[in-house]
Amino acid sequence: MQASELITKGDLNEFKSELLTEIKKLVQLDGQGQSKKWLKSNEVRKLLKISPGTLQNLRINGTLSFTRVGSIMYYKLDDINKLLEGGLQ
Known part of the structure; x- marks a missing residue:
């Protein structure tokens, strides 16, 4: 049997910060100008x-x-391009 682990508010705040950082990386320009x-x-x-x-x-x-x-709502650029090309159903 494993001992119970407690999650503190600090743990949750740290997780939130890490998650937001990762999400921001996904929606920002990458370092290669794409x-x-x-x-x-x-x-x-x-x-x-x-x-x-x-x-x-x-x-x-x-x-x-x-x-x-x-x-905040996010949309995939690929889906928007498909919509413009008439290929998204």
Whole structure:
């Protein structure tokens, strides 16, 4: 039998910081100047030249998939490119 392990608030705060750091790495430009792999809602709206309501409709009807982290929604750049090319169903 293993002894019980307690998780403290400090442990949770440390985990939160590490998780946020990793998420930020995923959405930022990499060191080689390549484009982002994930875009925020306002970036997608500017790229597609659509309103917030239109973007919401794309999410609701499943045309454009997204990932929510907290209150921020992220969209894969590959999915947006497929949508622009007419290949995303």
